[in-house]
Amino acid sequence: MRVTTVCTALLCGIAPLAAQSPVQPINWDSLGAEAVRNLSAYLAVNTANPPGNELAAARFLQQLLARDGIDAQILDTAELGPGRANLYARYHVAGGKKAIALVSHMDVVPVMPQFWSVDPFSGAVKDGYVWGRGALDMKGEGLVQAMALIALKCSGVTLDRDIVFIGNADEEVGGNGAVVFVQRHPDLLRDVEFLMTEGGDNLVDHGKLAYYGVGVAEKRTFWQRITVRGVASHGSRPTKQNPVPRLVAALHRLAQYQTPLHVTPGVAKYFHDIAPQYDAEERVWLSDVAAALKQPPARAWITDNVYWNAILRNTISLTVLSASNKTNVIPAEASAEIDIRLLPDQDTAAVRAELVRVVGDTGVHWETMYPPKPPLESPIETDLFRAIVRAAHDRDPGAQVTTPMLTGATDRPTYRALGIVTYGFDPFKTEETDAQHGVHGNDERVSVANVAFGVHYLYDVLRYVQ
Numbered sequence: 001m002r003v004t005t006v007c008t009a010l011l012c013g014i015a016p017l018a019a020q021s022p023v024q025p026i027n028w029d030s031l032g033a034e035a036v037r038n039l040s041a042y043l044a045v046n047t048a049n050p051p052g053n054e055l056a057a058a059r060f061l062q063q064l065l066a067r068d069g070i071d072a073q074i075l076d077t078a079e080l081g082p083g084r085a086n087l088y089a090r091y092h093v094a095g096g097k098k099a100i101a102l103v104s105h106m107d108v109v110p111v112m113p114q115f116w117s118v119d120p121f122s123g124a125v126k127d128g129y130v131w132g133r134g135a136l137d138m139k140g141e142g143l144v145q146a147m148a149l150i151a152l153k154c155s156g157v158t159l160d161r162d163i164v165f166i167g168n169a170d171e172e173v174g175g176n177g178a179v180v181f182v183q184r185h186p187d188l189l190r191d192v193e194f195l196m197t198e199g200g201d202n203l204v205d206h207g208k209l210a211y212y213g214v215g216v217a218e219k220r221t222f223w224q225r226i227t228v229r230g231v232a233s234h235g236s237r238p239t240k241q242n243p244v245p246r247l248v249a250a251l252h253r254l255a256q257y258q259t260p261l262h263v264t265p266g267v268a269k270y271f272h273d274i275a276p277q278y279d280a281e282e283r284v285w286l287s288d289v290a291a292a293l294k295q296p297p298a299r300a301w302i303t304d305n306v307y308w309n310a311i312l313r314n315t316i317s318l319t320v321l322s323a324s325n326k327t328n329v330i331p332a333e334a335s336a337e338i339d340i341r342l343l344p345d346q347d348t349a350a351v352r353a354e355l356v357r358v359v360g361d362t363g364v365h366w367e368t369m370y371p372p373k374p375p376l377e378s379p380i381e382t383d384l385f386r387a388i389v390r391a392a393h394d395r396d397p398g399a400q401v402t403t404p405m406l407t408g409a410t411d412r413p414t415y416r417a418l419g420i421v422t423y424g425f426d427p428f429k430t431e432e433t434d435a436q437h438g439v440h441g442n443d444e445r446v447s448v449a450n451v452a453f454g455v456h457y458l459y460d461v462l463r464y465v466q
């Protein structure tokens with residue numbers, strides 16, 4: 001471990017401009033290079049989950065922060081199991097406003113190294129990129145958060161909000177790290193007003209920025225298992241007690257069912273924001289998507305896009321089927337698992353009642369497979385959203401800052417349940433193909449330029465939200 005602090009590396013080393021201004025100018029080139037070195041070392045800590053091994057990552061971040069005088073605590077080791085941990089740090093300021101939390105998960109998904117062109121846990125820096133599992137999802141963002149926090153402390157910028165830094169275990173498997181943290185340490189979060197973590201997406205397509213995406217909402221998984229019971233017998237003599245045709249009929253009704261279209265506030269804003277990228281009537285339709293959905297041609301065009309369709313309604317995908325395991329055996333039971341995803345403002349009991357009505361068969365038994373997470377929809381009219389817009393426009397004047405809904409699931413609802421305004425924030429402008437190939441895929445990487453960009457961008461957001 002080097003003994004120099006990051007502060008000595010990143011400050012310009014010149015005296016403040018005026019005696020009354022204690023703010024130290026930052027050497028952003030040095031800071032970017034320091035961030036790249038630190039990210040490379042962080043990616044070399046193998047936290048593939050399972051098993052996770054987040055304790056090693058927590059120790060790494062603890063040492064990084066300690067070098068600049070920020071104490072971090074390693075927590076929840078007994079509850080999370082051997083080699084696992086959450087991390088918590090707080091930069092205390094004497095301000096009067098509520099705190100803002102920077103949250104990342106320290107685990108990563110496993111790799112198939114034979115498909116990578118570098119060792120995914122070597123922290124390779126080459127061809128202008130930092131390579132490794134977690135570069136984008138989401139050790140890159142976690143490291144950027146730590147460096148922005150250090151930069152704020154070193155530069156002496158006046159802050160009105162404490163900045164909390166949290167590293168969670170186990171996001172990629174059970175989400176248990178965030179759940180345990182929230183259950184055991186509500187006192188550490190009591191004064192937190194805003195929280196930033198993954199789930200944002202700045203879309204860059206062939207070098208052109210389409211928008212800055214702030215995640216304000218995500219869909220909720222509401223997986224159901226339906227079961228029909230019957231009487232087992234020989235397939236050569238058909239019976240009315242065969243559960244398979246009855247299950248198939250139920251699934252057919254679900255497959256035919258069109259869930260209602262419904263526009264939530266963030267989704268309305270998203271369509272309105274992207275409308276100028278389209279021509280003629282399509283632009284008009286997207287600028288007021290709720291009105292457009294009442295017109296058949298517009299509705300057909302909009303819902304033909306699988307992403308747009310999924311953010312405008314609850315969705316039902318029939319996926320797992322099980323019945324007999326032998327052609328000549330009528331089974332005693334047939335069941336199916338159904339991947340249902342709800343818009344954030346939906347009532348689960350009402351949705352279940354509607355599905356039961358659609359199927360219309362009392363012989364079909366319903367079971368919710370996992371308790372649904374709390375809903376995630378955060379308001380848009382906030383100081384943090386305005387700070388993100390301002391920092392984004394510093395870099396790309398006139399760029400759209402919009403609110404695409406995530407169709408998948410993150411740890412955010414666990415924190416949102418405490419009333420914290422929770423945003424998905426993307427510190428990078430990642431080329432779409434890099435994100436598509438790398439996140440949970442192979443050759444995950446983030447450009448050196450993006451690492452420096454991300455630290456400065458988040459530093460400005462945190463400065464502006466004060």
Ligand SMILES: [Zn+2]
Pocket residue numbers: 105137138171198
């Ligand atoms: Zn992630």
